[in-house]
Amino acid sequence: MRRWHAEHHRSERAGWLRAAVLGANDGIVSIAGLVVGVAASGAGQDSVLMSGIAGMVAGAMSMAAGEYVSVQSQADTEHADLAKEKRELVEDPESELFELTGIYVRRGLQPELARQVAEQLTAHDALGSHARDELGITDTLRARPVQAALASAAAFTIGSLLPLAAVLLSPPARIEAITIAATLAGLGVSGALAAWAGGAAVARGAGRVVFWGALAMAAASLIGRLFHVSL
Structure with a gap:
């Protein structure tokens, strides 16, 4: 007899990983573009640094708010769908059982077996079965707004520390190049x-991020040079 073994899949971290990656890359690119653009305009090191810090704070808050609103909208939709499904299970359980059976038939089970599986799963957890197999809602992929917001804001802040450190540690004349x-x-x-x-x-993952980051900084540098004004 084979022993049961735990399996870990990458989809289990899809929610927080997406927010963290997006936040970190946005923090690096946004603040780097900001400080490069300000540096290219002829501003001094203090002005460049303060611009970057202000951008970091505003950006982290913006990322958190945007991610929370976005994921909360998904959560609201999930809650509404689950409430509707729960009501239908009470009002017309036979139709819901027929619907679940049809899902399993389309996945390849024989009608008799599909009906038996649907009955057993309904008896065990009717709402959970419909949430998973009809609506595609699982515990792993459920929307978690607060988690996504915190991960996004923290990642943005961490990412933005790189260009800020480059500004802080660079000789004033080399801020743009070193950043x-x-x-x-x-x-x-x-x-x-x-x-x-x-x-x-x-x-491939590294290359596409570097490409878009380079493009963003090139655009910011160009704008800074077009409005070259020493502060």
Whole structure:
């Protein structure tokens, strides 16, 4: 007899991983673009640093609020669907059983077996069975607004520390160049880690993040040079 063994799948971390990766990359790119643009305009090191810190605080709050509202909307939809399903199970259980049976038939079970499975699952947990097999709602993938918001804000803050550190540690005349180099390196690492954690190709994941980060900083630098005003 085979022993039961625990399995861990990458989809189990899809919710928080998405928010964390998005937050970290946005923190790196947004603050790097901001400080590069301000530095390119001719601003001094103190002004560049303060602009970056202000951007970090505002960005982290914005990411948290945006992620919370987005995921809460998903949670509201899930709750509404579950409430509707719960009501239908009370009002017309036979139709719901027929519906569940049809789902299992379409997945490949014989009608008799599908009916038997539907009856047993309904007896065990009717709402949970319909949530999972009809609505596609599972505990693993349920919307968790607070978790997503905190992960996004924390990741944004952590990501933004890289370009801020580059500004703080750079010679005033080299802020732009060093920030760009540090940011591209950081994006490569974050993109590779995100791809690895999600089971994707590491080189491809790193490459696409670096590409878009470089494009963002190039645009910010161009804008800064067009409005070159020493502060």
